[in-house]
Amino acid sequence: MTEIFNIDGSVLEGGGQILRNSISLSAILGIPVKVSNIRVRRSKPGLAAQHLKGIQLVAQMCQGRLRGANIGSTEIEFVPGRIRGGHYVADTQTAGSISLLLQVALPCALLADSPVTLDLKGGTNADMAPQIDYMDKIFRKILNQFGADFSMQIIRRGYFPRGGGHVRVEVNPVTLFKGINILDRGVLKAITGWSFVAGTLPVKLSYQMSDGARQALSGYTTNIHCYKEERQMAPDNCTGIILSCEFSKDCVVGADALGKRGLDSVDVGRKAGEELRKVLESSSCVDLHAQDQVILYMCLAEGKSTLRIGEVTLHTETAMHIAQLITKTKFTINQEGDSNVIECSGIGFVNKKIPE
Structure with missing residues (x-):
């Protein structure tokens, strides 16, 4: 062994x-x-x-x-x-x-x-x-x-x-995974959102979350769908909002927030909107949720991968540490203005288990 x-x-x-x-x-x-x-x-x-x-x-x-x-x-x-x-x-x-x-x-x-x-x-x-x-x-x-x-x-x-x-x-x-080269997200195409309530909660809370997100994203055009989940699909109580932003060069970034007892619904939406606005006002090509998740794919991919991010999170540092330990790849981070560029030469892992 x-x-x-x-x-x-x-x-x-x-x-x-x-x-x-x-x-x-x-x-x-x-x-x-x-x-x-x-x-x-x-x-x-x-x-x-x-x-x-x-x-x-x-x-x-x-x-x-x-x-x-x-x-x-x-x-x-x-x-x-x-x-x-x-x-x-x-x-x-x-x-x-x-x-x-x-x-x-x-x-x-x-x-x-x-x-x-x-x-x-x-x-x-x-x-x-x-x-x-x-x-x-x-x-x-x-x-x-x-x-x-x-x-x-x-x-x-x-x-x-x-x-x-x-x-x-x-x-x-x-x-195998293809290497990525995501340094320029292009121009903003659309900001879309989904604001939901479930269970016995009134649908007006979804509109309040949408209002909060729109306030945080003032100056941007947003299309946020407000709705109540079907009882059969979602019998328990919950509120939440998910925001998605698409750019012309196939970059997608997002933000989300969940409601909690005692939290004002407008504030829940505002939290998600402020998180997305931070990404929009940077030159980052991924959001904080995705930043650490892509590290594993970069280290396994074919060839060199480059990715422009904002601030390097501790989760991302940790993901790079584990990837380097196990695969012996090396990640580098180069600061460029308000952004950082992560580079990695992947191991080019080939899945030989798929039948020819």
Whole structure:
């Protein structure tokens, strides 16, 4: 057996992202890993349900072996097998984020030996994670730049605290990821938004969130769709807003916010609008949600990738650290005015499992 690769889960951001990226790269490259000190600085250290279900999902996809994977565990060992296509189910049984399940499983599914169907259950619109609509409407378009894609069906919405959401994702594998060169986003084409309420909450709250976003984006033309989710689709209470901004050179950036008890709906919308405005008034070609997510794809891609971002987040620094440790690639960051350019010569990983 290949010698196991040790990863300290407490470095830099020290959260679940280290675990997700380590497990994804382990499965793709066939490198056994031991991740220790998992989330040790969090108020509830170790694996939460969504972390556990995510790594169990990848283990299922590649018939890998997991040791020490329990709720609260701060150390796990993972020995991957071959990533296979097929139908896989992961259920957090909580409001744990479906988007975070997708983050760990999607790179593996894209490099499987045949098409993959993922039935993911938990929270569709959860705090401290991208809303599932962001993954579909914004991140999917960014992934297209790497020559990859997926389709998504939201079967049922799930919100805090009960969860119960259900999303089906269909993935066709690729032979390799193309390098990206995203330095100029072009001119602004459109700002679109979706402002929703669900459960017993009145639809007027969606209009209030839209008003807040428009106030924050004054001077820009916006088209925000306000609506109430069907009761059958979303029985529990929730409010939220997702904003998307498209540019002429296929760049897409976004922002989102969720309502909470006691928060004014106008302020919720304003928060999302202010977040998007910061990106608009910079020269960044991706938003904060996507910035760290693309690092894994850059390190695996063919050839040199370059990406213009704004401020380098701690999540992005952490993603680069893990990618460099496992793949031996090197990332560089060059400051150019109000932006930073990330460069990486990817390893050009070829998926040889796809039949000729």
